[in-house]
Amino acid sequence: MAPAKITPAKVSFKDLSSSGTGPQPNLSRATELVLALMEIPGASGGEQQVADYIRRRLRRAGGNLKLLESDQAHQRTRLKGQIGNLVFRVKGNARSPRRMLVAHMDTVPICLNAQPLLKGNRIASKDPRGGLGADDRAGVAVLLNTAIEILEKKLPSPPLTFLWSVQEEVGLQGVRHAALRMLHKPQLAFNFDGGSPEKLTIGATGGYRMQIKITGLASHAGGAPEKGVSAIAIAGLAIADLQQRGWHGQIIKGRQRGTSNIGFIHGGTATNVVADSVELKVEARSYSGSFRNKIVDQIKASFLRAAKEVVSEHGDTGSVVFTGQTDYESFRLLQSEPCVKVAKSAVRAVGGEPVPFFSAGGLDANWLTARGIPTVTLGCGQLHQHTCREQLDLPWFHEACKIALYLATAQS
Known part of the structure; x- marks a missing residue:
């Protein structure tokens, strides 16, 4: 505009x-x-x-x-x-x-x-x-x-x-x-x-708001968990990676400052079913527009890497879809x-x-x-x-x- x-x-x-x-x-x-x-x-x-x-x-x-x-x-x-x-x-x-x-x-x-x-x-x-x-x-x-x-x-x-x-x-x-x-x-x-x-x-x-949808593969959690791909496991790995690398919460990278927060997560249907779907809502903020974009890129990268790490016995993996928009500059x-x-x-x-x-x-x-x-x-x-x-x-x-x-x- x-x-x-x-x-x-x-x-x-x-x-x-x-x-x-x-x-x-x-x-x-x-x-x-x-x-x-x-x-x-x-x-x-x-x-x-x-x-x-x-x-x-x-x-x-x-x-x-x-x-x-x-x-x-x-x-x-x-x-x-x-x-x-x-x-x-x-x-x-x-x-x-x-x-x-x-x-x-x-x-x-x-x-x-x-x-x-x-x-x-x-x-x-x-x-x-x-x-x-x-x-x-x-x-x-x-x-x-x-x-x-x-x-x-x-x-x-x-x-x-x-x-x-x-x-x-x-x-x-x-x-x-x-x-x-x-x-x-x-x-x-x-x-x-x-x-x-x-x-x-x-x-x-400035603030950026993002929705993340993870799609896995459902299977019986007791009888055949190896046949499934847990969307919750993908989300957990991605969140842990962001936290460990300093890209969640308060973010300080050299002279750059920002924040990110995963504020909403919903998924799964029952304890005996490998979860095939998880939705998350995430935000990223920074006084620098370019650094805010970098935070968003790091969030996306963590989820995409995590999706490759959770694999079924047949080689199936999950997928991740991102949608988002800048709330304000x-x-x-x-x-x-x-x-x-x-x-x-x-x-x-x-x-x-x-x-x-x-x-x-x-x-x-x-x-x-x-x-x-x-x-x-x-x-x-x-x-x-x-x-x-x-x-x-x-x-x-x-x-x-x-x-x-x-x-x-x-x-x-």
Whole structure:
């Protein structure tokens, strides 16, 4: 997919970072929004109710719904969903490059039917067996609160795009298939996801997902095991080989770094039958695309060698078939990238100190950057994401709301 050609923005937020002045967000409303959003069910592919809530709140704030639309990304993703990415545009009244704020609407399944409980400076799940969904309903609330603030107070701003994406948690599918024309060529892009708002994620690993199917030869395990070819034995030999040679788990080869994981295995029918079929699901990650490809090659080589080592008395061997795809490409933004410089200024404007960070997981920023929109990611207070211990740190969340409003309204 060829990246869109976008001229780098020439911007300076010196006035913003030095003065520390500017419009202040309604933090009580922001808290109310995030609590309401976390209660709405919306796992990957099921984001319709979240989008409906956003639409209602924008309409109540006086938003022009002709500038609110959704694309058809959900019809092109692996997981056919209810709705595509939701895009809201503000025409703006200041001469400045268009800016885009991004957050994803979906949560992981453990967060369905979340019961958020506000206690002091934290929001946690009332149900100890369920998740919270702050990842990324906190980001959704940051964007929504910012848009409402601008609409209700009629704040001056440059042209703005608010992108609420779908299916981030299943391989960044929403932004991968987003209709770029609907974004109107933003030149500065800021994604709000997990962690501290002072953490600026300027790079992330790339991921490859693979399915492996091993076909052996069934036979009676008690009466004639020598006539069979065990698909499970092939899988076991291959996995052991990868582990022994350092190509499974954390991978360090000289200066190259990466990871691989065999996370799913299923096969066999009964203990008295030599297993003739095994299926595995595997992933490989690295900040280097070429090294990630090498990890994939090593995985394939181990399974192909193992298939030759398990032989029946008649010389039969098993076969291995691989299918896979790149979930997302790795990226690394320079410190001089305009969106990075602007994000640093905004963090300092609210009294924070920006900390560059590289993520071991994928973000919407991976595909946005790959498609020609360099995107820096800021946290908005989520802790222990994807677990029942997930929490939202309210001071961090409120800080993210302040940063977002600065990014959306500060004059360059």
